Amino acid sequence: MAAQIEVKVPDIGGYDDVPVIELLVAVGDRVEKDQGLMTLESDKATMEVPSSAAGIVRELRVKVGDKVSEGSVIAVLKAEGEGAAPAAPQAAAPATSQGEAKGYGDTKQASPAASTASAPAATSPTPAASSGRKADVECRMLVLGAGPGGYTAAFRAADLGLDTVLVERYASLGGVCLNVGCIPSKALLHAAAVIDEAQHAKDYGISFGQPAIELDALRTYKEKVVGQLTKGLAGMAKQRKVRVVQGTGRFVSPNEVEVQGEGGTQLIRFEQCIIAAGSQAVKLPNFPWDDKRVMDSTDALDLADIPKSLLVVGGGIIGLEMATVYRALGAQVTVVELGAQLMPGADTDLVKPLADRLKKQGVTVHLNVKASGVKASKAGIEVTFEGEGAPQPTSFDRVLVAVGRSPNGAKIGAEAAGVQVGDRGFIPVDRQMRTNVPHIFAIGDIVGNPMLAHKATHEGKLAAEVAAGEKREWVARVIPSVAYTDPEIAWVGVTEAEAKAKGLKVGVGKFPWAASGRAIGLGRTEGFTKLIFDEVTHRVIGGGIVGVHAGDLIAEVALAIEMGCEVADIGMTIHPHPTLSESVGMAAEVFEGTITDLYIPKKK
Numbered sequence: 001m002a003a004q005i006e007v008k009v010p011d012i013g014g015y016d017d018v019p020v021i022e023l024l025v026a027v028g029d030r031v032e033k034d035q036g037l038m039t040l041e042s043d044k045a046t047m048e049v050p051s052s053a054a055g056i057v058r059e060l061r062v063k064v065g066d067k068v069s070e071g072s073v074i075a076v077l078k079a080e081g082e083g084a085a086p087a088a089p090q091a092a093a094p095a096t097s098q099g100e101a102k103g104y105g106d107t108k109q110a111s112p113a114a115s116t117a118s119a120p121a122a123t124s125p126t127p128a129a130s131s132g133r134k135a136d137v138e139c140r141m142l143v144l145g146a147g148p149g150g151y152t153a154a155f156r157a158a159d160l161g162l163d164t165v166l167v168e169r170y171a172s173l174g175g176v177c178l179n180v181g182c183i184p185s186k187a188l189l190h191a192a193a194v195i196d197e198a199q200h201a202k203d204y205g206i207s208f209g210q211p212a213i214e215l216d217a218l219r220t221y222k223e224k225v226v227g228q229l230t231k232g233l234a235g236m237a238k239q240r241k242v243r244v245v246q247g248t249g250r251f252v253s254p255n256e257v258e259v260q261g262e263g264g265t266q267l268i269r270f271e272q273c274i275i276a277a278g279s280q281a282v283k284l285p286n287f288p289w290d291d292k293r294v295m296d297s298t299d300a301l302d303l304a305d306i307p308k309s310l311l312v313v314g315g316g317i318i319g320l321e322m323a324t325v326y327r328a329l330g331a332q333v334t335v336v337e338l339g340a341q342l343m344p345g346a347d348t349d350l351v352k353p354l355a356d357r358l359k360k361q362g363v364t365v366h367l368n369v370k371a372s373g374v375k376a377s378k379a380g381i382e383v384t385f386e387g388e389g390a391p392q393p394t395s396f397d398r399v400l401v402a403v404g405r406s407p408n409g410a411k412i413g414a415e416a417a418g419v420q421v422g423d424r425g426f427i428p429v430d431r432q433m434r435t436n437v438p439h440i441f442a443i444g445d446i447v448g449n450p451m452l453a454h455k456a457t458h459e460g461k462l463a464a465e466v467a468a469g470e471k472r473e474w475v476a477r478v479i480p481s482v483a484y485t486d487p488e489i490a491w492v493g494v495t496e497a498e499a500k501a502k503g504l505k506v507g508v509g510k511f512p513w514a515a516s517g518r519a520i521g522l523g524r525t526e527g528f529t530k531l532i533f534d535e536v537t538h539r540v541i542g543g544g545i546v547g548v549h550a551g552d553l554i555a556e557v558a559l560a561i562e563m564g565c566e567v568a569d570i571g572m573t574i575h576p577h578p579t580l581s582e583s584v585g586m587a588a589e590v591f592e593g594t595i596t597d598l599y600i601p602k603k604k
């Protein structure tokens with residue numbers, strides 16, 4: 001039987017009866033030696049109690065609010081031997097059925113590196129022997145994939161003095177995010193917002209007339225935005241002396257990758273490697289993918305034309321962002337979502353202003369509905385639907401399938417390196433982004449949800465720093481999510497629904513933008529800002545914002561959570577007036593009962 005280890009509070013500077021303000025792990029989690037288990041806070045300092053050993057958390061002997069002193073037993077671990085598999089990421093399955101918003105559309109907040117899932121004891125594949133061939137390129141660090149995770153990792157590794165090679169199959173660096181994801185979609189969303197704003201200007205006496213849309217020019221604008229960024233990356237790679245090798249890489253052994261490029265095959269031998277090979281759009285089976293009118297997000301961003309009618313399958317972030325673009329450009333848009341609400345995972349109240357606006361704009365939304373049969377005909381793409389209140393079979397000019405993304409873990413020959421890949425293609429990593437093979441790391445979409453560029457870049461830096469010998473691990477508490485729809489929806493940390501499901505005792509401060517001078521001036525009062533506080537500690541543990549620029553505003557809430565801010569810290573921070581950012585301070589004031597910009601009758 002595995003040994004049980006009692007973890008005790010170490011010397012905490014002579015303080016006694018210090019309250020536990022946060023538990024950082026749960027029963028069943030696998031923890032590393034020195035990983036923080038819980039946060040204590042005295043009147044002088046906040047400190048994390050590290051684990052004295054690696055193992056699985058069997059028991060937590062304290063809860064939030066308990067008081068501990070040096071020597072108090074706080075947890076019991078099941079000891080783990082060396083070489084145990086790293087914790088499986090808290091990765092949900094890649095979507096295999098429509099409407100499951102995964103990938104960029106996934107709304108989970110947890111980091112795979114900060115996984116709370118216990119690790120299944122997966123078996124490691126037997127690594128292949130070294131090829132014995134002379135290497136064409138040798139390096140200290142090889143990064144596989146040049147998306148936001150990969151280029152960040154490569155640049156950081158080079159800055160830390162590691163001789164680095166970056167392998168990318170496409171000519172352009174930047175991965176999905178820069179080429180066919182975050183950046184081009186936001187360029188088009190900007191155009192959509194201008195069209196809508198021009199229309200809205202009628203309300204304050206300025207008329208622009210109907211927009212004339214030159215699709216070629218719009219496409220050129222989008223490509224220019226992308227090009228500026230990707231060329232910038234190529235320049236920075238050069239400046240840092242990162243050697244870029246173009247071609248598709250596959251492991252042939254634990255220290256070798258073979259790269260198949262236009263000019264033939266090259267063997268690269270490395271000492272350490274960071275896998276950053278990302279993900280790809282899920283293609284639902286039974287859709288006629290050989291017909292150009294059936295699109296994934298990459299095709300939709302190409303803007304081949306503006307269809308008269310567009311069906312968007314999947315009401316997650318990507319689907320709704322593209323629906324926003326095509327609707328503004330003049331398409332009649334229908335959205336079908338398998339789940340009971342748009343943007344599954346976000347709190348229902350945050351989604352409502354967007355759903356209301358889409359309805360007003362003539363976008364038809366069907367919830368709990370599945371596109372069950374899809375057939376291409378000369379006249380259009382004929383779609384039949386299933387589910388309560390499903391519409392009649394309809395013909396659409398184009399169909400966009402946006403039901404999530406699946407990781408590329410099974411496509412890189414990882415087994416030859418002895419790297420474990422889960423059934424769904426995710427690569428399990430520990431809190432230092434290490435795979436089960438100690439000199440090989442993995443980051444970004446390939447290690448788990450949420451599939452977001454800012455998670456990938458954060459992990460990229462972390463992996464490079466650990467590889468370079470720095471003592472680092474995943475410590476971020478939250479990862480914000482943003483849908484750049486109109487209005488934008490942004491949230492971070494614990495949602496209200498999650499708090500309810502977990503039985504957390506929380507209080508909510510909600511400030512309606514109808515009382516914001518700035519929002520009234522913009523004519524966009526449908527939004528609100530809400531903060532979610534731990535009822536015992538009054539620390540902010542979550543927040544959600546819906547309204548214009550919500551994506552920019554959520555960063556303050558993320559920082560507040562990272563800093564362990566209490567309600568007064570936020571309420572007493574002076575926010576500039578008149579700005580939408582004031583709504584964050586005011587949401588804190590609503591919770592505290594000190595708000596003066598609203599009248600809330602006192603409870604008797």
Ligand SMILES: Cc1cc2nc3c(=O)[nH]c(=O)nc-3n(C[C@H](O)[C@H](O)[C@H](O)COP(=O)(O)OP(=O)(O)OC[C@H]3O[C@@H](n4cnc5c(N)ncnc54)[C@H](O)[C@@H]3O)c2cc1C
Binds near residue numbers: 146248297318
């Ligand atoms: C339409 C859309 C909009 C999005 N908008 C946002 C947004 O606004 N904000 C946000 O945070 N996220 C957004 N995302 C998600 C974001 O793009 C991803 O989370 C992010 O790109 C993941 O980065 P990555 O480095 O892990 O992988 P990727 O960006 O997928 O990069 C992986 C790279 O590896 C390369 N590669 C793969 N296999 C090999 C191989 N065998 N050999 C060589 N190279 C290989 C690929 O060509 C690719 O360049 C969006 C995604 C889409 C599709």
